[in-house]
Structure formats: structure tokens, C-alpha cells
Amino acid sequence: MxxxxxxxxxxxxxxxxxxxxxxxxxxxxxxxxxxxxxxxxxxxxxxxxxxxxxxxxxxxxxxxxxxxxxxxxxxxxxxxxxxxxxxxxxxxxxxxxxxxxxxxxxxxxxxxxxxxxxxxxxxxxxxxxxxxxxxxxxxxxxxxxxxxxxxxxxxxxxxxxxxxxxxxxxxxxxxxxxxxxxxxxxxxxxxxxxxxxxxxxxxxxxxxxxxxxxxxxxxxTPSTDTAALGEALLAAARNAIARVLQCPEVPEPTHAALARPGACFVTLHDAAGELRGCKGRIDPERSLLEDVCANAESAAFDDARFARLTCDDWAGLTIEVSVLGALRPLRARREADALRALRPGVDGVVLDWGDHRGTLLPQVWQQLPTPREFLQALKHKAGLARDFWAPEVRLMRFTVRKFEEQKA
CATH class of the missing domain: 3.40.830.10 (LigB-like)
Structure with a gap:
């Protein structure tokens, strides 16, 4: 359709x-x-x-x-x-x-x-x-x-x-x-x-x-292969956290894509649906399996915004894995050019300027639905003022394939 x-x-x-x-x-x-x-x-x-x-x-x-x-x-x-x-x-x-x-x-x-x-x-x-x-x-x-x-x-x-x-x-x-x-x-x-x-x-x-x-x-209809990849990624992420907490692991299917280079973000939500941690990488420098496991552990235990995950959090935890597509330049010498080029609901964006870097996933558009709000939040995440702009700002956009656990 x-x-x-x-x-x-x-x-x-x-x-x-x-x-x-x-x-x-x-x-x-x-x-x-x-x-x-x-x-x-x-x-x-x-x-x-x-x-x-x-x-x-x-x-x-x-x-x-x-x-x-x-x-x-x-x-x-x-x-x-x-x-x-x-x-x-x-x-x-x-x-x-x-x-x-x-x-x-x-x-x-x-x-x-x-x-x-x-x-x-x-x-x-x-x-x-x-x-x-x-x-x-x-x-x-x-x-x-x-x-x-x-x-x-x-x-x-x-x-x-x-x-x-x-x-x-x-x-x-x-x-x-x-x-x-x-x-x-x-x-x-x-x-x-x-x-x-x-x-x-x-x-x-x-x-x-x-x-x-x-x-x-x-x-x-979701393809059998796509559904299988989602099952494998979510199980790998959950088991990576379970091994640290010494909680029971779930059956973990294999998938050929896990052995290929890939980059992903792992997002955790608590029983109330609130954000509990999010970590990821934008460069596919290791296998997708290594990346999802490392990012799952980091989201659970290394996100400075939250206390480390404990066994008490385990039962209500839901996991989301976003696999990144290729990074593509978003050319904009002026902020107005960037605002016009951004595609709400579609683009994830990476901002680079000097030593500053920030990344927002496409899912963030749900909370920040306008390009101006989205770009301001991206600059803030990169450690820049919300009204900052310079011609040397480098923007890259990407899309994701998102997989998420269903609440019981």
C-alpha cells in the first residue's frame, strides 16, 4: 500500500x-x-x-x-x-x-x-x-x-x-x-x-x-528476513545485559547480517515507557553483533544520565535497536539551508564542528517535530549553544531500521 x-x-x-x-x-x-x-x-x-x-x-x-x-x-x-x-x-x-x-x-x-x-x-x-x-x-x-x-x-x-x-x-x-x-x-x-x-x-x-x-x-508485510534480523538483534542486546546482571538469558537466533560490519544504537525504556538509556555508534567499524552487544551494555551501565541498571529494573525493561543506514552529506552553509533540507520523521542527523559532535536518531522527531527544534537539540547535544551556527558546521544524515521488543 x-x-x-x-x-x-x-x-x-x-x-x-x-x-x-x-x-x-x-x-x-x-x-x-x-x-x-x-x-x-x-x-x-x-x-x-x-x-x-x-x-x-x-x-x-x-x-x-x-x-x-x-x-x-x-x-x-x-x-x-x-x-x-x-x-x-x-x-x-x-x-x-x-x-x-x-x-x-x-x-x-x-x-x-x-x-x-x-x-x-x-x-x-x-x-x-x-x-x-x-x-x-x-x-x-x-x-x-x-x-x-x-x-x-x-x-x-x-x-x-x-x-x-x-x-x-x-x-x-x-x-x-x-x-x-x-x-x-x-x-x-x-x-x-x-x-x-x-x-x-x-x-x-x-x-x-x-x-x-x-x-x-x-x-x-514485514519480510521474513527483516523480522529474523530484528529477533536476532533484540535477543543479542538483551543477553548482553543479562550476562552482566547474571539474569536468565533468552534464546538467541543467528543471522548472517550479524557478522557483517554495521552500526547501531540501543535504546532502553523502563516499565513506564520512560527512557532508561541510549548508546550507539555511527561508524561501522566492527561486526553488527559486536556493536549491538557493546551498545546494549553501554546503554544499561554507562549512560551518565541514569543510574546503572539493576536486577530490579530487568523485568520491566524494553529494548529498541536502530540499525543505521549509510551516512550522506547534508550540505548547508547557512542554518536556513539546513532547516529547509531536513526531512521531519525521516532523517537522523550527525553534527560535527571542531571537537563538537552530536547525533539524534529519527525517532527524536516524535518529541521535537519541527526542524528548528530538532536542530537546536542536536546543537545542544553537541555541546553548542542552541543559537550557534558557523559555515564550517558539517551535517550528515541517515535513516534507520528500527526493531523493538513488544511489551508483554
Whole structure:
């Protein structure tokens, strides 16, 4: 499942393309696309399906999936209404992307009006399918706020989507009614969310005084290999702490990736969910297994902000491991350049200046949702004043794969 924006291509095309680029390996396998987007001009009660046999763009004809429409015939929230589709851009701007990245496919386009999350989710359940089916939800984020205010609002909205929050309002996203139902269905199917990009028209081609927000997200079933790596990392981290405390160890599976060079952070939370320690490295100078074990011990016993972990803390402890991706330069001679380049909810950042260094993981955006707050905290962590800046400041960004234990 993809969530993509639907503004003019000059404004949001680059953001949407990051989601559609993921489909290259599925080009021949996906044969049906279920496309949902909000109505902007024609009021609809429920979800409007077209009566026509096909949609057409300059790239060719796309047949409507008549069999899927027949499967929805008995659902009262699904209506046949060509008037809702005729002027609607939220669906049509997605079609050239789909025609470019997929081979032959049938389309089930649904224009979403006044519909509850349960009503939208019920429709998606009927047509969920398997690997042959792609679900696309078309939505922009906030509308016509000043740049900084939009960044704050959109960052919060994205974090809510990553938590499968189904109470989004239309002030958060114009496609909120479709999004809420899709998130409900995605959570029911155990999908994992990945944020690909979040920006606004002030970053692309618009006036920063009045912007529209855009985000691209992908949802998929966790791969067996990814799940296995998470199990191995979490068990290794827990056992590294257990050996020091002389507590019982857990079964520890192996994984080939543990023997390869890697860098990670280990974060500990207590029974109340409060931070209990966090340590890590950004340079992959040892094996991932060595790194996770060393960082787990350091988070438990060497984080100067907290007392050393004891056996009394063990039962309520939860562990999170974040495996770092490659570090990439974030070029910014001015602080304003850095603030515009940062991607809330996506980027972890390393700051270097002289003998000062600080690192913040992408998870920190949940507490500091604006680029200004995030960068100020990063400078503070590096031992610099929150208002400090110099042209020689060096920033590197990275993404993470996060694995966390589930509370019993």
C-alpha cells in the first residue's frame, strides 16, 4: 500500500515518485490497482465508483476492474457516480505514474466522500487480494499554512500515520477520510509503515508564505528476513545485559547480517515507557553483533544520565535497536539551508564542528517535530549553544531500521 500526494507534478511529483519507484520490481506481478482519493468538488456520501469501462490518459487506456466492482455491489457505502470522477484530480494525477512503472493492470478507482474509517476499511477488505493487488491512497497534507507552521503540522500528521492513528481530520490531510480507513485496514493486516519523504510546496515550486504539505509512505508485510534480523538483534542486546546482571538469558537466533560490519544504537525504556538509556555508534567499524552487544551494555551501565541498571529494573525493561543506514552529506552553509533540507520523521542527523559532535536518531522527531527544534537539540547535544551556527558546521544524515521488543 502506498500513500502519495496529488498536487501538480511540479509541486509534489518528486515526492510521489519516491513511492512509485519502489514498484519497479513488482512491474509484472501487480495486475490490479485499487486507487482511493478524496472528492474536492462533488459531494458524495460514501465511496463513488465509476460506471465507465475504462479511464484514459495520454499514455493509454486503463481498463476498470469490473469484477472487483461487482464484489462491492452489496456494500451500501459504495455508489455509482461518474459526476464525482469527472472533475476529480486526486485520482487522475496518479495514473501516469502507474502507467509508467507497471505493465498491464486493471484499475478500481474510488472517490471517497463522507465515509467512516470502518466503511472504507470494509471496502478495502473486499478487494485486498495478494501480491497482484496494489492499494494507493491519494492525499495531500496541510493546506495554505506558512512554511514553518506547515512543517510542524505535517510532521505531527506523518507521525500519527506511522502509528496507524485513524482519527485524522481534513485539516491534517485532505484525504483524511480515505486515509483513516486505509490505516485501519493496514493495521488489521499487520503491515509495517515506512516514511519515504515529507515536504511541502515551499520546498519545490511554491511560495513559502502559503504552502501545501506532501508525504510519501509505503506499507508492506514485514519480510521474513527483516523480522529474523530484528529477533536476532533484540535477543543479542538483551543477553548482553543479562550476562552482566547474571539474569536468565533468552534464546538467541543467528543471522548472517550479524557478522557483517554495521552500526547501531540501543535504546532502553523502563516499565513506564520512560527512557532508561541510549548508546550507539555511527561508524561501522566492527561486526553488527559486536556493536549491538557493546551498545546494549553501554546503554544499561554507562549512560551518565541514569543510574546503572539493576536486577530490579530487568523485568520491566524494553529494548529498541536502530540499525543505521549509510551516512550522506547534508550540505548547508547557512542554518536556513539546513532547516529547509531536513526531512521531519525521516532523517537522523550527525553534527560535527571542531571537537563538537552530536547525533539524534529519527525517532527524536516524535518529541521535537519541527526542524528548528530538532536542530537546536542536536546543537545542544553537541555541546553548542542552541543559537550557534558557523559555515564550517558539517551535517550528515541517515535513516534507520528500527526493531523493538513488544511489551508483554
Amino acid at each position: 502506498l500513500i502519495v500526494p496529488h498536487a501538480g507534478y511540479v509541486y509534489s511529483g518528486e515526492i510521489a515518485a519516491q513511492a512509485y519507484a519502489l514498484l519497479a520490481r513488482w512491474r509484472e506481478r501487480i495486475t490490479r490497482v485499487v486507487l482511493l482519493g478524496p472528492v474536492h468538488r462533488v459531494p458524495v456520501r460514501g465511496l463513488a465508483a465509476p460506471t465507465v469501462a475504462a479511464f484514459q490518459t495520454p499514455l493509454g487506456r486503463i481498463p476498470i476492474d469490473r469484477a472487483a466492482l461487482a464484489d462491492l455491489r452489496d456494500l451500501p457505502q459504495v455508489v455509482r457516480d461518474d459526476f464525482a470522477h469527472a472533475p476529480e484530480h486526486s485520482l487522475e494525477v496518479q495514473l501516469p505514474f502507474l502507467q509508467s512503472v507497471l505493465a498491464d493492470f486493471a484499475l478500481l478507482p474510488l472517490a471517497v466522500g463522507d465515509a467512516s474509517p470502518d466503511e472504507v476499511a470494509a471496502v478495502l477488505e473486499r478487494v485486498w487480494g495478494g501480491d497482484e493487488t496494489l492499494i494507493v491512497i491519494s492525499s495531500d497534507l496541510s493546506h495554505y499554512l506558512p512554511y514553518a507552521q506547515a512543517q510542524l503540522r505535517d510532521g505531527q500528521t506523518v507521525q500519527r500515520m506511522l502509528r496507524f492513528d485513524t482519527t485524522l481530520g481534513t485539516h491534517d490531510a485532505c484525504g483524511a477520510l480515505a486515509l483513516n480507513g486505509a490505516l485501519l485496514a493496514a493495521q488489521h493486516h499487520g503491515l509495517v509503515a515506512q516514511l519515504l519523504d515529507v515536504r511541502n510546496s515551499g520546498d519545490t515550486a511554491g511560495d513559502p508564505a502559503r504552502v501545501v504539505g506532501y508525504a510519501a509512505l509505503a506499507f508492506d
